[in-house]
Amino acid sequence: MSQNSWAAAVDVQEATSSQVTFKGYPTTSKLLEERVNLAEQSLLNKLIRRSLVRNRNQVEVLQADPNSPLYSVKTFEELRLKPELLKGVYNMGFNRPSRIQENALPMMLAQPPQNLIAQSQSGTGKTAAFSLAMLSHVNPDNKWTQCLCIAPTYELALQTGQVIEQMGKFCPDVKLAYAIRGNRMERGAKLQQQIVIGTPGTVHDWCTKYKLIDPKKITMFVLDEADVMIATQGHRDQSIRIHRQLPMNCQMLFFSATFEDSVWRFAEQIVPEPNIIRLKREEETLDTIKQFYVNCKEKEDKFTALCNLYGALTIAQAMIFCKTRKMAAWLAESLTKEGHQVALLSGEMTVEQRAAVIERFRSGKEKVLVTTNVCSRGIDVEQVSLVVNFELPVDLDGNADNDTYLHRIGRTGRFGRRGFAVNMVDSQHSMDIIKQIEMHFSMFHFLLKLDTIERIQILMTYPLFLFPFTYRQENHQT
Structure with missing residues (x-):
């Protein structure tokens, strides 16, 4: 990646408001996973795409x-x-x-x-x-x-x-x-x-x-x-x-x-x-997206890892995916209490409210977007350089939802830019999901331990030294 293209990826408007966009919207205690409503997704795309997108196909x-x-x-x-x-x-x-x-x-x-x-x-x-x-x-x-x-x-x-x-x-x-x-x-x-x-x-x-x-x-x-x-x-x-x-x-x-x-x-x-x-259709490729997973013990441990990663999140812009509205609301509120500026997007909002949140995120007023699957498809924000799967996507049977995973991490690495994806692993089941995803896409993952969070910050800051280490931990123990 050239220095110019990297500069374009990180040159985003500084946050101009401390207002948290999820405040004022009702939250829910429902544990159901958010499902994408195709009609709402199509309307959302129409609302936020006022000009033609650059389609390379x-x-x-x-x-x-x-x-x-x-x-x-x-x-x-x-x-x-x-x-x-x-x-x-x-x-x-x-x-x-x-x-x-x-x-x-x-x-x-x-x-x-x-x-x-x-x-x-x-x-x-x-x-x-x-x-x-x-x-x-x-x-x-x-x-x-x-x-x-x-x-x-x-x-x-x-x-x-x-x-x-x-x-x-x-x-x-x-x-x-x-x-x-x-x-x-x-x-x-x-x-x-x-x-x-x-x-x-x-x-x-x-x-x-x-x-x-x-x-x-x-x-x-x-x-x-x-x-x-x-x-x-x-x-x-x-x-x-x-x-x-x-x-x-x-x-x-x-x-x-x-x-x-x-x-x-x-x-x-x-x-x-x-x-x-x-x-x-161009081949669905993950070549421009480098992926990691982080071993954690529980929800709070994942939150600590996320806070340690936050400097990398705000280098350009980042999207954090959760499986449920409840988890997304908890995570956005917790990050806000830590003094971070975040936006929250979930299916409980009207399509117009979602469009307003995306426009704020796109303009750089908030650099981190916490969302459920309602934002996993079709939303192109050029500055997004990092996606975090706070919760891994699974289907109704509890197996890896490979399509949703691809759509999620595909929010980064857009328009030929390089992107990063970090997956939070907190149990043997989530490690099994990682293995299923790995097998499905026939790719290697790089284990990023909590004491090496600074590595991704360095990698994202200095693109000339992208991935000087390329190792794989054979023992997937959590």
Whole structure:
């Protein structure tokens, strides 16, 4: 690692407030492990990613017609958008298409219409892409619904609608309606809004029960957050019922952050003869993350080790993972009593509260974030250089949860930087978990005893001497 890149990793804003962000939020004595709610996680990503993320993954394009020429664009002008739409795009701060937009937008705007299945995560510009497609697609002179977009939750629908409203700011004749809970419409009245976005249940009611939308007049159907949709009770079947009412020539746009088998089976029922855009996933590697474990006797012993490590925690920024809300609340309070500035993040907070905590952490107001698994996936804070597993992740059977472990320590070592992970071991069972993780990832761990905590401080401070010692203790006794 160069001196410049290391300096960039540690150059974070000094803490400007002594306020502890977890104060004022209720804590809980529940012992249940926090589970990630996919819909909440997606909304959280939308709230904290106001600009495009730097995605290094390559885009793979599979065309329905392999003989058709493949078009991509480097500028929005190449799309020959209406002037008012181009003005809206630039007004939102988009200077050039993102990587996925380069390939997706020509397909979305093509004539004749083309169907598309696309893999795209939050922050890559996919919402802006299909919003632009819908705004370009509608005929303002036709006062009926032409574009239909469904999202898995009320909050996600509102977020997408805000993007459409912003981008269509200079298109006064194009109207948007929200098919969401609480938005009561008069039965039998036909909607005049050209674009409708909503949740599957309400959209289905508007099409069938209340007859507000004529499904046969829909010419573009967008299904967003498909993986979240599948995980939400009933949404998959409702989406299929809506799809069955649409005309055969309706353009289908299907988006999902992941492409597991269940998502593919769902997509096959929705999108005929699709073009496919997916991210070429880089190998999940731990090469840039150096990992340790520390032998401790009990919770208080782990806390002492953490306090000894605290100088290393605040070199840049650190995330400390606990399994339960109760443990996270105890740890944050204990660190605060020791005079440390920490933030607390757990699923008991609203998504908006969580977003506010992450923004404070990202800006450097707090350099240490204590969290449960609600922050283990998808949250990129470039300055994070150290992850501590105060409690090791386990599944319902008490075995190592390797996926969660990977997601947790993956919060460091971002964007090609070097990261560090420290695991607290306090029993033979947790040592067994370490062994399971070690075997799963086929890697070596370095035992960092309590009397050698200063080693990681030295390693993090002087990158030119990274890991001059590379030993492995064969006897895993605790």
